[in-house]
Amino acid sequence: MFESQTIDDHVQSIKGALTPILPRKFGVLSKIVGLTYEATGIAAPVGSVCSLINDFEECVKAEVVGFDSDKLYLMPLSKSSGLRAGAKVYISEERDSAVISSALLGRVVNAHGDPIDGKEMRGTGQKRSLVGNPINPMERMPINEVLDVGIKSINALFTIGCGQRIGLIAGSGVGKSVLLGMLTKFTSADVVVIGLIGERGREVKEFIDSTLGEEGRKKAIVVAAPADESPLLRIRATHLAHLYAEYYRESGKKVLLLMDSLSRVAHAQREIGLAIGEPPTAKGYPPSVFSLLPKLIERTGTGLSEEGSITAIYTLLAEGDDLNDPVVDMARASLDGQIVLSRALADAAHYPAIDLMGSISRLMPTIGNPEEIDEANRFRRLWTLFQQNEDLINVGAYEKGSNPDLDMAISLRPHMEAFLRQGMNDRVDKESAIEQMKVCMASESNE
DSSP states (O other): OHHHHHHHHHHHHHHHHSOOOOOOOOEEEEEEETTEEEEESOOOOTTOEEEEEOTTSOEEEEEEEEEETTEEEEEESSOOTTOOTTOEEEEEESSOEEEEOGGGTTOEEOTTSOBOSSSOOOSOOEEEETTOOOOOGGGSOOOOOEEOOSOHHHHHHSOEETTOEEEEEEOTTSSHHHHHHHHHHHOOOSEEEEEEESOOHHHHHHIIIIIIHHHHHTTEEEEEEOTTSOHHHHHHHHHHHHHHHHHHHHTTOEEEEEEETHHHHHHHHHHHHHHTTOOOOGGGOOHHHHHHHHHHHHTSEEOSTTOOEEEEEEEEEOGGGOTTOHHHHHHHHHSSEEEEEOHHHHHTTOSSOEEEEEEEETTHHHHSOHHHHHHHHHHHHHHHHHHHTHHHHHTTOOOTTSOHHHHHHHHHHHHHHHHHOOOTTOOOOHHHHHHHHHHHHTTGGGO
8 A cells, every 4th residue: 555655656746747748739831922921720920930841841931921810921031842732830939039149240140140151150149039129219329429430531521420320322333342341441330240131142252251351350240141032031131230230239339330231121121012912102112111221220329328339331222323212212311311422433443432412421510520520511512513513624614713612623623532532451540531631622722
């Protein structure tokens, strides 16, 4: 009797220690049209990650992008071969998240945060939601510190503050990638986060190896989602780059975020929106595009007290050099200024090909020195005056003495052009840039 009771007690104790295995809830795949999957029999929140089991017993990851009654719309996060109707669909994560850590500096990762530079990822990190946590605008610190970017024309004429958001508007082949590489290498920021979204694979490697170089990589994190990745992965890589920047801002660092390009982010969201049935609006862009972009931009900027800042430079592709593209136009309204690259200057081998007439820093009047601002405004005024009358001057229709300001602009033109040019390996700090600008503007009186 005693032995029997002892055995029964032992069995009961074992049962109490065991965790019951509950049946795992799943749905089934009912339809695939293009990039959109339809699943039934399961409910999941938008943004969650699901696992689909294909015919090879392999797991295909997909993200929930919408629903309609009992239908769940998903888009793939990985290759989707082997899927058929009736494939099981499980919920993997309620929210799409990523692991962040300080070990990421100097690394190149994909949209999932996995290294693609052939090196092992060491150390552990913390898991966070990709969409980040919004900051109360009333609790943000003001922008009152200048960020030295090492480009003399920007430092002197379009001074950027720590936490400012700038658009870099350019067509193809005008030196945009080279300028981004210079910003990465020359900036005084503590950390640089670079998002290469929708670029050709060749250009990704070329930018990292040649443009960025070993020196630029030391304090940089590169998130790459080439053009052959699914639109969902390109959007995920965009959020991931912003998440990395937010992590270092919270650590008190001055962060420079370079996104190349915001236009391709918009293209990716357009693909997603149209695939799930959103109505097209301006130039085929669905409403979700114009909702996503401001949300991304507002994740940057200054942080709370004792935190650092995220200075963001978003490249915008002006298709056909059209500055009135809907995405470019919307971004200009959301950003704190823009730097426009000119094809005419690039064709004349004038690098960086910054168009002074179309560029502006809206925060320069509040963070710059009044004397320096006056000198910069005078520089831009004379440069613009020459540009407006260039045709008359070239054909000899302008008579010297008719306009004293234009006479001065003509006299200073060679010196101004020399000032605006800069080699891709030549860093010029803000103080030197201001001094060179003053010397340039004083050249007319010495002739």
